[in-house]
Amino acid sequence: xxxxxxxxxxxxxxxxxxxxxxxxxxWQSSPGxxxxxxxxxxxxxxxxxxxxxxxxxENEVGEGIKAAIASGAVKREDIFVTTKLWCTFxxxxxxxxxxxLKNLGLDYVDxxxxxxxxxxxxxxxxxxxxxxxxxxRDLDVSTSHIETWKRMEKIPKExxxxxxxxxYSKKYLEILLKHATTxxxxxxxxxxxxxxxxxxxDTCRQNNILVTAYSPFGSTGSxxxxxxxxxxxxxxxxxxxxxxxxxxxxxxxxxxxxxxVTPSRIEENxxxxxxxxxxxxxxxxxxxxxxxxxxxxPAFGVNFGFPDKAEGRILPGGE
Numbered sequence: 001x002x003x004x005x006x007x008x009x010x011x012x013x014x015x016x017x018x019x020x021x022x023x024x025x026x027w028q029s030s031p032g033x034x035x036x037x038x039x040x041x042x043x044x045x046x047x048x049x050x051x052x053x054x055x056x057x058e059n060e061v062g063e064g065i066k067a068a069i070a071s072g073a074v075k076r077e078d079i080f081v082t083t084k085l086w087c088t089f090x091x092x093x094x095x096x097x098x099x100x101l102k103n104l105g106l107d108y109v110d111x112x113x114x115x116x117x118x119x120x121x122x123x124x125x126x127x128x129x130x131x132x133x134x135x136x137r138d139l140d141v142s143t144s145h146i147e148t149w150k151r152m153e154k155i156p157k158e159x160x161x162x163x164x165x166x167x168y169s170k171k172y173l174e175i176l177l178k179h180a181t182t183x184x185x186x187x188x189x190x191x192x193x194x195x196x197x198x199x200x201x202d203t204c205r206q207n208n209i210l211v212t213a214y215s216p217f218g219s220t221g222s223x224x225x226x227x228x229x230x231x232x233x234x235x236x237x238x239x240x241x242x243x244x245x246x247x248x249x250x251x252x253x254x255x256x257x258x259x260x261v262t263p264s265r266i267e268e269n270x271x272x273x274x275x276x277x278x279x280x281x282x283x284x285x286x287x288x289x290x291x292x293x294x295x296x297x298p299a300f301g302v303n304f305g306f307p308d309k310a311e312g313r314i315l316p317g318g319e
Contacts (some may be wrong), residue, residue, distance in 0.1 A: 005274070013210055014208040017110070022272070026052075034057045034283065040266055044268075045270060049064075049080070049081050052086070053096065054135055065104070085112065087116055088120045100112075113164045117165050119139060167189060168189070188257075191211065213249050217245055219295035227241075233283070240316065242269060246258060278286055
């Protein structure tokens with residue numbers, strides 16, 4: 001990483017591919033807004049777009065990419081595109097990727113992630129969130145995330161430059177690594193000063209897996225913006241709290257994918273800064289003083305090894 005992070009800062013994946021440290025997230029972006037957000041981001045210098053089949057907006061993401069390329073602002077080979085395998089496609093991995101490629105209007109993606117280590121019934125009563133009669137998730141217990149990963153390892157190289165995982169705890173990573181031929185390039189997790197997940201981050205570093213942080217501002221409404229330590233650093237540098245939080249993550253060697261559909265916010269998020277050791281320490285203290293807060297909990301009825309949510313059961317291949 002360069003001494004002064006900026007929109008061009010990149011990290012290197014374990015297969016030698018480089019990934020922009022700052023990307024545009026598209027989760028929870030409303031229909032009708034995604035195309036413009038992606039197009040504006042690419043025209044503003046972003047070179048990393050994060051998508052997923054489950055977000056149900058890959059078509060708009062693709063339209064935004066196409067528009068930016070058509071304008072001459074960027075070439076496809078300069079854009080790092082990530083998308084994710086949804087849970088109902090665990091036994092149909094290449095088909096899941098093909099669906100995403102069709103939606104995006106692309107021949108390949110740069111990174112394909114297993115969205116959750118949680119296979120769901122591909123023939124259930126809903127294409128995304130199948131449920132049983134009692135309202136619980138209709139899980140596919142005939143397979144496991146390990147078998148899913150083995151299928152991902154067989155994806156033709158011309159369809160994705162790298163493969164990785166998402167929402168993996170330390171426990172699940174350790175289990176997967178015992179069986180993996182290819183070490184995941186990335187583990188995308190919820191990560192911010194309320195939830196630094198240092199144990200997971202350390203496990204990833206020990207195995208040369210890059211961490212990507214989703215929800216780097218916390219939950220909707222960006223509660224971290226009002227933290228005294230964050231505001232203090234922001235005031236000192238005369239930047240927004242968002243800039244501080246993004247710079248904090250990148251200083252930890254973590255990729256960030258803040259979501260926004262507002263042009264001014266998309267641009268503001270590129271103004272990264274260098275944080276001093278003292279400033280980093282003050283941000284690290286937040287979770288120690290306020291406690292751990294996780295905002296994304298799946299209603300899957302399984303235990304992904306979250307130390308603060310030890311309910312449910314472990315899926316096959318997760319014992």
